[in-house]
Amino acid sequence: MGKARGSALAAASAIFWQAAPYTLILLSLCRVVSGTLPVIVAWLTKELLDQLASDVTAGGVLPVASGLAGTTLVGTVLPRAAHYLRAESDRAVSLLSQDRLFAAVDRFAGLARFEDPAFLDRLRMAQQSGGQAPAQIVHGALDLLATILMTAGFLGSLMVVGPFMAVVVLLAAVPVLCAELSLSRRQVAMLWRLSPAQRREWFYASLLSTVPAAKELRLFGTGPFLRRRMLAERASINRESARADRHELTVHGGLALFAAALAGGGLLWAALAAQSGRIGLGDVSMFVAAVAGIQGAIGSATSTMASAHQQLLMFDHFLTVTRAGPDLPSPPSPRPVPALRSGIELRDVWFRYSDQHPWALRGVSLLIAHGEATALVGRNGCGKSTLVKLLCRFYDPIRGQILWDGVDLRELSLPELRRRTGAVFQDFMQYDLTAAENIGLGDLTVIEHPSRIERAARLAGVHDPINALPRGYDTLLSRMFVSEPDEEDVEAGVPLSGGQWQRVALARALLRNRPDLVILDEPTSGLDPVAEHEVHASLRTHRSGLTSLLISHRLGATRDADRIVVMSEGRIVEHGTYNELMALRGTYAGLFRLQASQYRDTLQNGQYQEELQAGQCQDEPALLAETGERAP
Numbered sequence: 127m128g129k130a131r132g133s134a135l136a137a138a139s140a141i142f143w144q145a146a147p148y149t150l151i152l153l154s155l156c157r158v159v160s161g162t163l164p165v166i167v168a169w170l171t172k173e174l175l176d177q178l179a180s181d182v183t184a185g186g187v188l189p190v191a192s193g194l195a196g197t198t199l200v201g202t203v204l205p206r207a208a209h210y211l212r213a214e215s216d217r218a219v220s221l222l223s224q225d226r227l228f229a230a231v232d233r234f235a236g237l238a239r240f241e242d243p244a245f246l247d248r249l250r251m252a253q254q255s256g257g258q259a260p261a262q263i264v265h266g267a268l269d270l271l272a273t274i275l276m277t278a279g280f281l282g283s284l285m286v287v288g289p290f291m292a293v294v295v296l297l298a299a300v301p302v303l304c305a306e307l308s309l310s311r312r313q314v315a316m317l318w319r320l321s322p323a324q325r326r327e328w329f330y331a332s333l334l335s336t337v338p339a340a341k342e343l344r345l346f347g348t349g350p351f352l353r354r355r356m357l358a359e360r361a362s363i364n365r366e367s368a369r370a371d372r373h374e375l376t377v378h379g380g381l382a383l384f385a386a387a388l389a390g391g392g393l394l395w396a397a398l399a400a401q402s403g404r405i406g407l408g409d410v411s412m413f414v415a416a417v418a419g420i421q422g423a424i425g426s427a428t429s430t431m432a433s434a435h436q437q438l439l440m441f442d443h444f445l446t447v448t449r450a451g452p453d454l455p456s457p458p459s460p461r462p463v464p465a466l467r468s469g470i471e472l473r474d475v476w477f478r479y480s481d482q483h484p485w486a487l488r489g490v491s492l493l494i495a496h497g498e499a500t501a502l503v504g505r506n507g508c509g510k511s512t513l514v515k516l517l518c519r520f521y522d523p524i525r526g527q528i529l530w531d532g533v534d535l536r537e538l539s540l541p542e543l544r545r546r547t548g549a550v551f552q553d554f555m556q557y558d559l560t561a562a563e564n565i566g567l568g569d570l571t572v573i574e575h576p577s578r579i580e581r582a583a584r585l586a587g588v589h590d591p592i593n594a595l596p597r598g599y600d601t602l603l604s605r606m607f608v609s610e611p612d613e614e615d616v617e618a619g620v621p622l623s624g625g626q627w628q629r630v631a632l633a634r635a636l637l638r639n640r641p642d643l644v645i646l647d648e649p650t651s652g653l654d655p656v657a658e659h660e661v662h663a664s665l666r667t668h669r670s671g672l673t674s675l676l677i678s679h680r681l682g683a684t685r686d687a688d689r690i691v692v693m694s695e696g697r698i699v700e701h702g703t704y705n706e707l708m709a710l711r712g713t714y715a716g717l718f719r720l721q722a723s724q725y726r727d728t729l730q731n732g733q734y735q736e737e738l739q740a741g742q743c744q745d746e747p748a749l750l751a752e753t754g755e756r757a758p
């Protein structure tokens with residue numbers, strides 16, 4: 127434990143040194159001076175009093191008096207300078223440590239760490255320390271250095287002046303130090319114990335105050351329930367901290383009485399000894415300064431150490447995250463990724479998310495041939511998105527291989543592989559940025575090229591809605607970050623509808639200049655039928671000649687694929703063209719007929735005709751195009 131703390135202190139000091147080397151030197155000097163200054167002041171005071179008592183001339187006291195004035199001046203200026211240096215170093219250190227933390231997070235090439243609750247918890251705690259931990263730890267160590275210097279200086283001085291007084295001061299200091307250390311350990315243990323309750327409290331608080339949960343909270347009326355849970359967590363935290371405060375009050379009260387009794391007794395002795403001429407007036411002042419200095423320093427150092435100790439625990443999370451090795455193995459010299467020529471082959475791929483999870487893929491073998499459109503269908507949870515995650519190499523297969531033109535993905539350069547892949551995921555992102563930036567994030571090299579962004583938007587069928595926004599492509603697609611002067615302006619930030627957001631995500635994926643592999647995981651599930659029809663037509667143009675993988679529960683969208691692959695419980699159970707699968711009359715044909723029958727029933731019972739006449743329904747060919755059925 128001690129060794130681990132030592133290594134954490136060394137790591138914190140290294141970050142501090144890299145962030146603010148000169149400030150660290152100046153701060154260390156400040157702490158050395160602030161540790162020794164009270165001892166020097168006490169010596170000069172003693173000297174002055176002794177000289178005054180021994181009737182020296184006015185000129186004789188001048189050097190000592192000037193020295194005392196000088197040190198007092200330094201003592202006044204020093205805390206302010208140290209305060210400034212501390213703030214300056216805090217800024218530099220937090221910038222560097224935040225950068226280190228998020229650079230480390232960005233280095234995780236896969237998803238496994240982000241889906242590991244224990245690791246996520248560590249990451250959250252490393253974030254919560256806000257990059258302050260390394261600076262706080264070093265400040266704690268410097269405070270301790272100043273306390274040690276001051277205590278050693280006063281004890282050494284008292285040993286010279288009168289060993290008996292040194293014993294008295296030591297006797298007063300040791301129990302205070304022990305008690306304060308034990309209190310600080312208790313406090314850290316308590317904070318550690320309380321952290322799960324605190325995190326639960328934050329979780330409930332965020333549910334109560336964020337947009338995604340707001341709808342359900344209002345609809346189901348769960349606000350009071352969640353508020354009660356949040357307050358219950360707060361109440362349990364309050365109970366525990368009140369108990370700790372009562373304990374601290376008792377200990378501190380006892381210690382104060384003990385220290386006061388010892389110091390008072392010692393002072394009484396010193397006064398009597400001075401009166402009887404056994405010690406000088408200066409010795410009494412030295413004694414008084416030593417008692418006050420040591421007790422004050424120990425008091426403040428222990429509270430600094432308690433917070434440094436707490437920061438050490440936080441810093442441990444920071445170190446675990448920043449020192450974590452790569453989550454996906456990478457060869458020493460990864461192979462370049464050439465343009466896809468023959469295809470991507472999955473060879474007997476088995477995968478599960480952890481040893482505790484069941485297999486999500488069970489021996490999948492599949493060729494996604496170059497230039498072909500492959501559609502992947504199957505019921506919820508059959509493993510479609512998992513297969514996509516493996517194709518993007520967010521995870522590696524547990525058994526089996528995925529080959530890019532015959533080369534295992536694990537041997538290839540991952541950044542290059544990702545550059546050659548374009549994807550729209552089911553859980554696509556909605557960035558609180560402008561429309562242009564939301565699309566431009568798909569390829570940072572063209573984020574400043576409006577024509578490329580517009581082309582992608584047209585392809586995804588979202589150009590017209592964006593163009594109609596108050597500030598066109600420069601409209602902020604959120605009101606979250608609307609600046610204060612614009613707050614009254616309803617046009618400053620405009621949220622999109624769910625389907626429009628989905629098209630923006632599609633445009634982002636299509637921005638890449640002809641990626642080798644395009645993965646579309648339910649790219650149109652939130653679109654209205656007309657929009658879906660348009661987007662599929664547009665995608666067909668974009669896809670032609672490209673290798674693509676389309677996942678969709680709307681089977682009509684898959685019938686044009688060169689090959690349809692049907693999955694069930696982690697296995698491929700059927701594959702072939704639309705005609706082959708329909709002729710097979712297996713799972714695909716069954717699912718297809720089921721979907722089509724729902725439309726056919728509507729058509730047969732006349733409801734459709736009425737809706738069409740009332741203008742509530744799209745025309746029949748468009749409907750049938752969606753299901754894939756031919757018009758009778």
Ligand SMILES: Nc1ncnc2c1ncn2[C@@H]1O[C@H](COP(=O)(O)OP(=O)(O)OP(=O)(O)O)[C@@H](O)[C@H]1O
Binds near residue numbers: 241505507513
């Ligand atoms: N991060 C994860 N950790 C553990 N299990 C997971 C994770 N993601 C998916 N699974 C499990 O893996 C299996 C396959 O899930 P997957 O998301 O691949 O299915 P899917 O076919 O895409 O389903 P859907 O059609 O509902 O999107 C499911 O049993 C699911 O519970």
